[in-house]
Amino acid sequence: MAEAEVISNATPTEEMNGAGNLMDFLDEPIPDVGTYEDFHTIDWLREKSRDTDRHRKIRNRRKESLWEFVKSLLDAWSGWVVMLLIGLLSGTLAGVIDLAVDWMTDLKEGVCLSAFWYSHEQCCWTSNETTFADRDKCPQWQKWAELMTGHTEGAGAYVLNYFLYVLWALFFSFLAVSLVRVFAPYACGSGIPEIKTILSGFIIRGYLGKWTLLIKTVTLVLAVSSGLSLGKEGPLVHVACCCGNLFCSLFSKYSRNEGKRREVLSAAAAAGVSVAFGAPIGGVLFSLEEVSYYFPLKTLWRSFFAALVAAFTLRSINPFGNNRLVLFYVEYHTPWYMAELVPFILLGVFGGLWGTLFIRGNIAWCRRRKTTRLGKYPVLEVIVVTGITAILAFPNPYTRRSTSELISELFNDCGALESSQLCDYINNPNMSRPEDDIPDRPAGPGVYSALWQLALALIFKIVITIFTFGMKIPSGLFIPSMAVGAIAGRIVGIAVEQMAYHHHDWIIFKNWCRPGADCVTPGLYAMVGAAACLGGVTRMTVSLVVIMFELTGGLEYIVPLMAAAVTSKWVADAFSKEGIYEAHIRLNGYPYLDQDEFTHRTLATDVMRPRRNEPPLSVLTQDSTTVEDVEMLIKETDYNGFPVVVSRESERLIGFVQRRDLTLAIKTARQKQDGVVSNSVVYFTEDAPQLPASNPQPLKLRRILNLSPFTVTDHTPMETVVDIFRKLGLRQCLVTRSGRLLGIITKKDVLRHMAQMMNQDPESIMFN
């Protein structure tokens, strides 16, 4: 025990304390020291050094007894155990959400009489009454009009079905928004911008809490089933992170250390995407590329494991009955040709344009919601948007069904046995073909009417998604973005296919469409379009391509997907640098330091506080401040920490002490330690200062003092300072000149300075 103390004393951290002084109450840690307040940023360096100390302590105790040895083993394994639990729970929740959404979406149209818990497809699963012409009809499944009036056809039945469809949609979305409002307001939105901010070191208490988890899971099902233009993928990442946070509280290693906790959350985000898309590797890369801030190799392996367990759990639940993890899993085997890269790149351009339009439109609308009277009626807004969506969606068969099903149909290739309208090609085996070497078929009337309906669906989706994302219900934008891209891609695909059929003598088609092979796969165009649109909105590249490739299970299509993803990123970046998540982070003013270069030539001295004509910095001295002085200082200022100097004359820097730690330490000392009164001297040195005997008992606070605060000189360029803040995750940095303390730069100052340099309102950055 004593040995361990000595070793830990050798490090210059706040763990250093004088053992031996019996009166020193601080030998036992004060509860809550080292935690943070709501809406504050964490100090990554401090968290890291605290974890190193904890780890060293455990390693040193290991040799003492068998029990300590077992404890150290448990500690080493706890990270993997947490990952296992996260994978199990997020996989299970994703399965529950998938099954419940499947059932509830169909509930809008009808009900299964033999067992109410079956969706339409499950209801007719064993039925022998399905016919070739009408494949999803069976007597067990009844539409509402049929159940109520007995008629299946006719205007009356249509109107009744229409009315009930809208009514159910309104009911589901009303339930969702009121549950969110009453139980967990933090459950609304997609959650990815907030998770990005949290992972970069911001504290939002309750954002990953148990109630948020419960309400987000329950309302996500309602929101998706209500037929609104939103997806479950983004919210699933939030749900998985909530699971991560839940299991962190089981192990003190993670619950006591905000830095370690964020490593677990990064891995949980990977598990979330893993189950959302059935793409475990894509999930890991998504976490790395899109959400994480600090992603060491250890986290990479753990994310890999969590994603694996989550995917396995979801697979064993088998929610779609197709032994796949997603509804729109496809398998193509047809090759693609070089000339097709042109339409693929055009789809990439479309994706970039859609991304720009969506981000601009959505941010403008969200800003309106934030600043004008519109924001006062969140429930009404949800109801109105749901009403409009349902009324416009029902007449069009492509918007009536769930968006995942739509994407699934658009991705699918037309086999000979497909019943879909999109596959209504003129396919008469007796027909004498004009030339035998053209494998493609002319489009039938069904395809042309489907094209019209798809074009209308495209316009509808583009417009309504802009207004849907950001409402006060759980809503993700992956699925609607993919739907927009898939519709556009399918239209382009059919156009190219028909062009190849009707103009087979053109020179490009002559080389391209060889005899005996299908030369154009419209489903592949839909998939490329989906990737392009998703890329345009989120600006993902690598993870996006991997996710799409895991969806198709074919390595052949990597090049088309890459071409489309890169083009859409270029086009979208030409208009604006930030993706939808960064745009939302900036709209809300979260303190997020992004990875962009800082190119302005300012110095630390221009940014530091105090400015030239401001009062001097509030500092503590190492051995002459009294408890009363400290309390006055805490009461009169709202700074989050105070530098400690040798004396007011010399101003040489000793260390830095956090406001919260100081408050707690003094409060505890006043309660528990005898002899501490208002004019007791507070000292941060190793030994108590020489005081006259008449003075009251001094208070030692060395334990809460950070002896290694980060310092820069006043002539350090801001470029370097920003880099230090970004890479080390600092919370504040002290500015000195030849050892004398000059001022302080906080993360807030850096963010405000950056906003100012980019001509934005610096006051919009949120900080408590």
Place this chain on the structure above:
Amino acid sequence: MSLFSVKTGVSVLTLICLLLAATEAKNSEDIRCKCICPPYKDIEGQIYNQNVSLKDCNCLHVVDPMPVEGKDVEAYCLRCECKYEERSSGTIKVTIIIYLSVLGLLLLYMVYLTLLEPMLKRRLFGHSQLIQSDDDVGDQQPFANAHDVLSRSRSRTNMLNKVEHAQQRWRRQVQEQRKSVFDRHVVLS
């Protein structure tokens, strides 16, 4: 606190086990082999659905009665597409029922919190106190607040009081969240 989290962990694991167990309990109706046969000569397209195992899932076993004569069987069967599928009806049933009961409980609690409780309070304490208790929540510092309640709840031993205090604390937090999300629009907009 940690006891509570252990409890949560245990209940979560139970849920997972329940679902996995439901997955294991296979119903005999849970496998099917579905063959779709397109129109052939003057025979209409047909769908055949049989409850057979994976190795028997082909046109010859499933299409019964065979609509064509001996020499045409091969040609007919080549055009058919047979797909073996599995599902687990137990999981679907359990999941939907669990989901609906959780939703139902939440709705009941919501109705209680928003409609019944204010009414009861008004009847019990009168109008003035209700307004006051609503007022004093927002402006205080959230952490000072939480500590206050926390230390008070520790000192009491009565289980019921503890639950009530936890609930009070939770409600205060939700109110805080609601203020920042719905009223002030500082986060999540």
